[in-house]
Amino acid sequence: DTAVSQTPKYLVTQMGNDKSIKCEQNLGHDTMYWYKQDSKKFLKIMFSYNNKELIINETVPNRFSPKSPDKAHLNLHINSLELGDSAVYFCASSPSGRLATNEKLFFGSGTQLSVL
Amino acid sequence: KQEVTQIPAALSVPEGENLVLNCSFTDSAIYNLQWFRQDPGKGLTSLLLIQSSQREQTSGRLNASLDKSSGRSTLYIAASQPGDSATYLCAGLNYGQNFVFGPGTRLSVLP
Numbered sequence: 395d396t397a398v399s400q401t402p403k404y405l406v407t408q409m410g411n412d413k414s415i416k417c418e419q420n421l422g423h424d425t426m427y428w429y430k431q432d433s434k435k436f437l438k439i440m441f442s443y444n445n446k447e448l449i450i451n452e453t454v455p456n457r458f459s460p461k462s463p464d465k466a467h468l469n470l471h472i473n474s475l476e477l478g479d480s481a482v483y484f485c486a487s488s489p490s491g492r493l494a495t496n497e498k499l500f501f502g503s504g505t506q507l508s509v510l
Numbered sequence: 511k512q513e514v515t516q517i518p519a520a521l522s523v524p525e526g527e528n529l530v531l532n533c534s535f536t537d538s539a540i541y542n543l544q545w546f547r548q549d550p551g552k553g554l555t556s557l558l559l560i561q562s563s564q565r566e567q568t569s570g571r572l573n574a575s576l577d578k579s580s581g582r583s584t585l586y587i588a589a590s591q592p593g594d595s596a597t598y599l600c601a602g603l604n605y606g607q608n609f610v611f612g613p614g615t616r617l618s619v620l621p
Contacts (some may be wrong), residue, residue, distance in 0.1 A: 398553070435555075437599065437611040484553060493603050496542055496561055500611065501553030 397421050400485045400502040407475055408510055415470045415505045417485030425491030426458060426468035427499070431482040436484070442493045443468050472507075482510045511538040512604050514612035522618040527590050531615045533583040533600035540602040545574050545585050548597040548614065555596075558585070590619045 400417040407413055419426060427450075428440040442450040446462045457473045470510075472479060485502040513536045523529055533543070542561045547553040558567045558574040560583065566575040573586040583600055597616045601609040 403551075435514045435597070435613045437601075437609075439608050452608075486553075490609075493541070493607055493609070496559055498544070498556040498559065499554070499556070499609070504550065 398485055398487055398500050398502040399446065400505055401470075401484075402505060403503065404506050404508075406508045406510065409475055409477060410469070411475050412473045413475060414472070415483055415485075415507075417468050417502060419466055419487040419500070421484075421487060421489075421500060421509045422466075423487040423489050423500070424465055425488050427463070427486040427488075428468065428470050429484040429486060429501075431484060431504070434465075434483070437484065440472075442491065449491065464495070475507075477509050480507055482506050512540075512602060514552060514600060514602060514610050514614050515530050516519050516598075516600060518615055519613070520616040520618075522620060523590055525592060526619050527619075528586070528588050529590055529617070531576040531585040531587070531598050533585070533612055535581045535583075535600075535602045535610070537604065538578045538581055539605055541551075541605070542558040542579070543557070543574075543576050544601050544603070544609070545572075545583075546599045546601065554599065573583060587617075590617075592619045592620050594611050 398419045425444045427442045441460045443462045462468045483502045486499045517532045544559045545557045560576040572598040576583045597615040599615040601611040
């Protein structure tokens with residue numbers, strides 16, 4: 395059983411379209427995250443949710459809107475896609491979100507988004 | 511603002527060699543530092559976590575050290591195997607509860 399699963403694995407779309415990426419975790423964790431890995435391979439936090447509540451919202455265009463219907467799901471909706479949105483997007487989860495207590499992050503396998 | 515760099519960007523070694531991967535961070539105010547492994551088409555797997563009060567952690571053939579004063583961490587891999595081929599990322603947890611990742615070192619272990 396996959397602990398953190400995200401779909402789709404690949405997403406190719408035209409500029410200006412709206413698309414969603416879904417993420418689900420079956421670990422019973424309270425906190426979920428979205429990270430973006432750009433072409434230079436840097437992973438950067440975008441959002442984190444704890445029990446459906448937004449905790450971290452980094453400087454991300456408001457075309458990106460996370461939605462958490464329950465603590466096991468965190469979806470990412472992107473409006474009006476731009477060329478610069480092309481990247482790999484990773485979902486992750488952690489037990490409580492209290493990362494300073496040395497709990498680990500568990501990552502999904504990523505969604506490679508290509509905007510043409 | 512925390513910045514993390516990793517040297518080298520890529521490394522190719524013959525099987526059986528011992529090797530060291532380097533990670534540097536600009537802000538020593540970190541809670542902990544983690545080393546991750548990333549395989550192509552897959553997510554990241556946490557390998558080792560070093561708390562800010564610790565100097566090193568070991569797991570099997572892997573040993574990670576942390577020197578907060580110099581802002582450096584190293585990942586030592588003993589007796590490397592082809593299965594170790596992957597990208598290795600280090601990440602520091604800052605006081606804003608964010609992980610700041612380095613760009614990774616792409617390791618190839620040749621049979």
